[in-house]
Amino acid sequence: MSSQDRPADSKPAVQSTQESRMEGTDDRFNSKLREAFGSSPFILTKFDQFMNWVRGSSMFMLQFGIACCSIEMMSTYAIKHDLDRFGSGVPRASPRQADVIIVPGTIVSKFAPRMKRVYDQMPEPKFVVSMGSCTISGGPFQQGYNVVKGAEEVIPCDIHVPGCPPRPEALIYGVAKLQERIANGESSPVTVKPYELEQFGDLERDELVDHLAEDIDQETLVMRYNWADSS
Amino acid sequence: MSLEDPRDTEEGRQELVGATEEGVDYDALEDLLGEHVTGRESHVNAEAFVIRPDEVQAVLFALRDQAGFDHLSNLSAQEQEDRYESIYHLKKYDDPTQEVTVVVPTSKRDPRSQSAEPVYRTADWHEREAYDLIGIEYDDHPDLRRILLPETWQGHPMGLDYDKDQPQVVSFENHANPLEEDHQDAESDTMFINIGPHHPATHGVLHLKTVLDGEQIADVEPDIGYLHRCEEQMAQQGKYKKEIMPYPDRWDYSSAGILNEWSYARAAEDLADLEVPEYAQVIRTMGAELSRMAGHMLAVGTFALDVYGDFTAIFQYAFRDREKILNLLEDLTGQRLMFNYLRLGGVAWDLPEPREEYFEKLRDFLDELPQTVEEYHNLLSSNEIFQIRCVDTGVLEPDVAKSYGATGPVARGSGIDYDLRRDDPYGYYPELDWDVITEDGCDNYARVLVRLQEVEQSARIIEQCVDLLAEWPEEDREIQSNVPRTLRPEEDAEIYRAVEAAKGELGIYIRSDGTDSPARFKIRSPCFSNLQTLPELSEGEYVPDMVASLGSLDIILGEVDR
Known part of the structure; x- marks a missing residue:
């Protein structure tokens, strides 16, 4: 018999646990932990939030250096700044063990497919901190004939830390913001990527592709850069 | 503590052409090179000799062995309105203020010049870079490939008529073991490994194509250009x-x-x-x-x-x-x-x-x-x-x-x-x-x-x-x-x-x-x-x-x- 069928005046004196949950907060559930997790009573939601909090509090960073910013990234890991204080300071050499990739430097045409490959090797859920102006827009090298105009052309980014290079304090702030976002369960934006890594056979056959058709094996992964569109 | 000068020990001190107390005697060098020299320019740092593109090795050998210019400091290549130029900047390890420059102009239609690699090993990479970015081809070069840009790149970006907006296709394929053919038998076998471009020991984005025989390096080739940001x-x-x-x-x-x-x-x-x-x-x-x-x-x-x-x-x-x-x-x-x-x-x-x-x-x-x-x-x-x-x-x-x-x-x-x-x-x-x-x-x-x-x-x-x-x-x-x-x-x-x-x-x-x-x-x-x-x-x-x-x-x- 469901509660709707019951007449309104015949309310039992003692509420069942479930009903008390439906209407409001039972004293028995008031705890610090509960406050931290919010008032929703569903176990599943709490578990998700719990997991988000766990994820944000223990992040394994990928040991990934590209350019000038990686020097400041190393300073951030090293003494004085010590990123480990914030639960995010274990640099892993293998992408298969890492949660977060900090992209510290200029991405050029030859490196972009490799970076995509490294990113693809990281297990889900994974997060990206793009560090420095080059990973935002190409930075001071934006007009270079060989420079990809930002990391977001290749992989989705959660946090951008501007600067050339950003100070270690700025990177720490960026990582702290990422932790906050993860703890709140906000996922990364999925960006439209003009450069896709794809099979050579999938590329639209234009003059250039026709020209290269004999040199490149059909099974090869290739990336196509439309410089005019991206700048 | 300095190493003994090999010229002191071996065949006695050989007289170097053009080396004087005041600096380089460029007229003596011009006499040494004789008819190889087709012209002379004055750069701010040194005099430059203009030579024919098919006599690069003869000129550089003479300058290295008889005039003591043992340091190929740099090769600057460029395209000008009417010609391509490879400019070799030579110095001496004993006295880097003694400099001489060798300018090798080549025609616009067929930019082809002799390689300096047999004289100075360092010319190998420098000439590959000149080929990659400018488009000058070097005869006799052991391995003239692109060095900084991907293999499939179209055009030479530091040339004058390069179109920066043209699309480019960059391939990403497995690298082959260059020694596999001649090192494979019952006793030994080689293994190819890529070290990098993402690797903690390569100090950045360097790619080493390495061939191992057991645990020993049989062949290693640095592959650079992953940070070529123009x-x-x-x-x-x-x-x-x-x-x-x-x-x-x-x-x-x-x-x-x-x-x-x-x-x-x-x-x-x-x-x-x-x-x-x-x-x-x-x-x-x-x-x-x-x-x-x-x-x-x-x-x-x-x-x-x-x-x-x-x-x-x-x-x-x-x-x-x-x-x-x-x-x-x-x-x-x-x-x-x-x-x-x-x-x-x-x-x-x-x-x-x-x-x-x-x-x-x-x-x-x-x-x-x-x-x-x-x-x-x-x-x-x-x-x-x-x-x-x-x-x-x-x-x-x-x-x-x-x-x-x-x-x-x-x-x-x-x-x-x-x-x-x-x-x-x-x-x-x-x-x-x-x-x-x-x-x-x-x-x-x-x-x-x-x-x-x-x-x-x-x-x-x-x-x-x-x-x-x-x-x-x-x-x-x-x-x-x-x-x-x-x-x-x-x-x-x-x-x-x-x-x-x-x-x-x-x-x-x-x-x-x-x-x-x-x-x-x-x-x-x-x-x-x-x-x-x-x-x-x-x-x-x-x-x-x-x-x-x-x-x-x-x-x-x-x-x-x-």
Whole structure:
């Protein structure tokens, strides 16, 4: 018999646990932990939030250096700044063990497919901190004939830390913001990527592709850069 | 301690053509080259001989063997309105002020020139770069492929008619084992491994195509270009006075910014004939040596990380000391890493106020330094594991080093007594009391020792600069000379000038076309030449020794790829 069928005046004196949950907060559930997790009573939601909090509090960073910013990234890991204080300071050499990739430097045409490959090797859920102006827009090298105009052309980014290079304090702030976002369960934006890594056979056959058709094996992964569109 | 000059010992001192006390006697060199010379140009740094493109080797052999030009410092290639040009900048390791330039023009229709690789091994990579970016082809070259850009790239981007907006397709395929065919039998078998471009031991985005026979290196080929961010194009787009100076900081980004800035400043100042006030020179010298210390600390710290995975002690010690230096540099320049402090004709601003407090900080740092260096020696150079890993591994013989154009601590670790601060003096160095460090070990250990001792020498230089600055009379503190608002060096003036950066000889070639930005800007990067020696260092050795050798070369990929 469901509660709707019951007449309104015949309310039992003692509420069942479930009903008390439906209407409001039972004293028995008031705890610090509960406050931290919010008032929703569903176990599943709490578990998700719990997991988000766990994820944000223990992040394994990928040991990934590209350019000038990686020097400041190393300073951030090293003494004085010590990123480990914030639960995010274990640099892993293998992408298969890492949660977060900090992209510290200029991405050029030859490196972009490799970076995509490294990113693809990281297990889900994974997060990206793009560090420095080059990973935002190409930075001071934006007009270079060989420079990809930002990391977001290749992989989705959660946090951008501007600067050339950003100070270690700025990177720490960026990582702290990422932790906050993860703890709140906000996922990364999925960006439209003009450069896709794809099979050579999938590329639209234009003059250039026709020209290269004999040199490149059909099974090869290739990336196509439309410089005019991206700048 | 310098290595004996081979010419003294072997067949007695052979008379070198054109070498005089006052400098190079270019007429004697012209007589030596005879009818090879088709013309003569005057560059700001040296005289240049124009030769035919099919006589490159004959001319360079004569200059190397009979006139003693044993250092191919740089190859600057460029496309002009009516011709392509390869410009070989030659120097002597014994006396780098003795320079000669060889210009090889080739036709627009068929840019084809003879390779210099049989004469100088270093020409291998330099010519590949010229082919890649400019489009000049070199006959006789052992392996003329693209070096910085991907194999499938269309066009030569530093050429005049390159379309920057055209689409490009970049392939990403498995690399093949080049030795598989001839090394596969019942007893032995080779294995191909990629080290990098994402790898903790490659100091950035370097890709090593390595073939192993057991645990020994059978073949290693550095594959570079993963950080080729068009530094030369950026410089050619910028105006001399202020728009180029921020970029040098980003070539060698191991906090060695002021050294790099100085290379551009020196070339541009000599090109435009600008004076630098003495006071500014002292500040530059001090800042440059602070940068050098920071760069060497990083080299030593990451080397320890490479050799025995020491993330806890020496790496952190090195970063602690770097932080101290970076704080001092930040006080001086306003930035931690990308200083942008030098200006043509001086520096951006005077020392921070209150000066006494800044001197106090510098002196405190210098007072602690001997103890710190002692600590490094205790932890590192006298450590038995470290010695086992480094002594007699990665041996680079001096004549091989010279042929590859190695400079800096790599050359000095092989006993080559070559330091541009002393040999081609600039700044305030000649007035100061310091020593050039050389070690005769030729191995990884010697290169690390050179760096650690150079830190002490830098401290000596800084100490003297601090004393000078502290006593400098207040009315003479001129930080900037008079520089025109828009710099337009004379049309068709060409210059090649180098300074001693943290990794070695960092040279800049500039050709001006009468406008306010350079027509050609070529960077001679020390790391580019030093990295070329890696196969010599590591073939036949174990894989971990190769990682140690790579660490001891101390390359910065931003400078290798530019």
